[in-house]
Amino acid sequence: MNARRFYPADTLLAFLIIAPAVLLWELGVRIAHLPVYILPAPTAILKTLMENLNLYAHASLITLEEALAGLVLGLLAGVGIAALLGMWPRLERGVMTLAILIKSTPLVAIAPLLTIWLGFGILPKVMITALLTFFPVLVNVLSGLRSTDAAILDTFHSWHASRWEVFLYARAPSALPHLFAALKVTAPLALIGAVVAEWTGASGGLGRTMWMAYTNLNLPFLFAAVFLLAAMGMILYSAVVLIERKIIFWEGNAT
């Protein structure tokens, strides 16, 4: 099977890389007497986080909810469109042009619009996140559907398999590893999408917290939110990797 296993030594190594960096940051701030509105020390950030744990937990949950809802929506849209194009390749030019058009629209520009249209609730954030995440899924899954081994396709054709049977039994499973590659990119990206959407107007969430801290130049407050966001991104990424290992057991072992 694969060599992608969990090694405790790897965790230790990661710690050995990160710990000196944080230490250097702490020492740098203290020695240079940097004012807290320029760069807060890690200990100050941690202190703020601990003092406002409830507030942060609440905000994180809102952002996580928006990010996951948007991710699921983007995933469904991406997989659905890719499946459609996989079954009917002639639609590709038209549909992809439209997809690229949506993809190239600066989300920062339409985020306020969506807020005006859909209100300050969760919906515009979900939409922005979905818009941000569907494209990588679409592109990866589509190329995955086309990556099916030619010999396997020949075998299916020699059985006189229908288009649907080829899709279900040959193309779709071949696309799964590509789907997970896309998810590794889009899962952390979904958090960014939700935060950017909140930044343009929201009644809650980490983006809202960050925006408030930013306007008050309360940098420890801002950095604490950034740390939380990074931690959530890592957790989401790890979750994707974990599920991938369970599902894609054959990768690199094709015959």
Next chain:
Amino acid sequence: MRLSIVGLNHTYSLPRKGSLQVLKDIHLEVQSGEFVALIGPSGCGKSTFLRILSGLVTPCRGDVRLGDSDPSKAIARKQVSWMAQNPALLPWRSVLDNVTLSQKINPQNSRILMSPQELLELVKLTDFSTAYPFTLSGGMQQRVVLARTLASGADVWLMDEPFTALDELTREALSLEVLNLWARFHATVLWVTHSIQEAVRLADRVLVMSPRPSHISNQVKVSLPRPRDETSTAFQQVVRTLRENLSL
């Protein structure tokens, strides 16, 4: 099932390079239950010929009949089974599920079929039914493919150098197993190979194909009783005749 091929021609059109004629006026009659081997220089179009018969390639010109029907009907009814050098097993399905799938796709409900378990027993893989293809050796993988090829219950087996990627010993053992299965199921076999010895060991008749654009330049009937002794003079005589034909 009887095969009859009349005036078969095929030309590939290559992008920016014009066209390439691979098959030229192929005429062939294969009796029901006959084991026919095809040998010829590599790139002569043996594979194309089998791909036409299995419906993967539509010929440019010529008439192909499988039994009483034209090939597209026979293929839609899964009366033809095609097996190639590349195992093309689905890595995400177990051995048993790979065999099952070939019955599940385009199912022929009116036909009485062997169960996937029986098929695995036939190729001596019962103990590996839950294993995944990538955990098996090359020879075992081809056994799975063999079971899968038999699974549809087709009367015609088109075998395109099925064991070429395997080592000599495994290859010989497997080809003799195919011979047993052929005798048991009364199938009609077209067997493409590079090896003269193998052709003579297995077939009732050996067809020699010319270089491209290829046609059947010669054929040799092998009337030696089975199992055939490769060291016998009679066997060597047939091999020598074929070798002389091939060098022409």
